Amino acid sequence: SQQGEEDPQALSIQEGENATMNCSYKTSINNLQWYRQNSGRGLVHLILIRSNEREKHSGRLRVTLDTSKKSSSLLITASRAADTASYFCATGGSNYKLTFGKGTLLTVNP
Amino acid sequence: GAVVSQHPSWVICKSGTSVKIECRSLDFQATTMFWYRQFPKQSLMLMATSNEGSKATYEQGVEKDKFLINHASLTLSTLTVTSAHPEDSSFYICSANPGGPDTQYFGPGTRLTVL
Numbered sequence: 001s002q003q004g005e006e007d008p009q010a011l012s013i014q015e016g017e018n019a020t021m022n023c024s025y026k027t028s029i030n031n032l033q034w035y036r037q038n039s040g041r042g043l044v045h046l047i048l049i050r051s052n053e054r055e056k057h058s059g060r061l062r063v064t065l066d067t068s069k070k071s072s073s074l075l076i077t078a079s080r081a082a083d084t085a086s087y088f089c090a091t092g093g094s095n096y097k098l099t100f101g102k103g104t105l106l107t108v109n110p
Numbered sequence: 111g112a113v114v115s116q117h118p119s120w121v122i123c124k125s126g127t128s129v130k131i132e133c134r135s136l137d138f139q140a141t142t143m144f145w146y147r148q149f150p151k152q153s154l155m156l157m158a159t160s161n162e163g164s165k166a167t168y169e170q171g172v173e174k175d176k177f178l179i180n181h182a183s184l185t186l187s188t189l190t191v192t193s194a195h196p197e198d199s200s201f202y203i204c205s206a207n208p209g210g211p212d213t214q215y216f217g218p219g220t221r222l223t224v225l
Binding site for chain 1: 145154155156159205212
């Protein structure tokens with residue numbers, strides 16, 4: 001079953017703008033991960049944040065995690081056309097399984 | 111490092127035939143591999159967990175007799191779609207876990223089209 005719910009489902013912005021995507025989940029987690037998927041391709045791991053962490057940065061990416069609200073956000077700063085892709089959050093539990101959200105389709109217009 | 115390959119990358123088959131998809135961890139050993147299915151414009155749905163040397167664990171609603179999983183070695187898991195039908199057409203993605211709860215490495219996916 002799909003635990004994560006991303007919003008928005010689709011986001012269209014101009015190059016240079018920031019993009020924020022949100023993810024909510026329902027059960028307790030060990031970690032939350034964000035992935036990118038270009039159309040028809042495999043997944044690219046972007047960032048992992050553990051349940052005891054609140055914020056993490058990687059390059060132009062910033063991820064926050066609020067376990068009390070069971071939510072996470074992914075911020076992409078200074079977006080580029082090459083950032084156009086689908087973005088998924090996935091929650092990891094104690095059984096090593098990942099449960100993926102429905103994803104956000106990000107379009108960055110040049 | 112940490113590369114996972116899948117073969118084939120795409121396959122077209124006739125209805126009623128069986129198709130085998132391989133998932134290999136190229137530079138690490140994976141005691142656990144996972145198989146996902148993704149329909150167009152949808153998210154990844156976990157199908158089963160494949161453990162080396164033991165039977166796979168299937169998610170609810172996934173027919174184990176239709177989707178045969180074999181994890182014969184620490185670097186190879188196979189998914190066989192038996193008696194494939196057009197509704198089985200999908201993007202199948204595997205991932206491999208080298209150990210620990212945090213890390214899964216994903217393969218590039220296999221696109222199956224059943225005519």
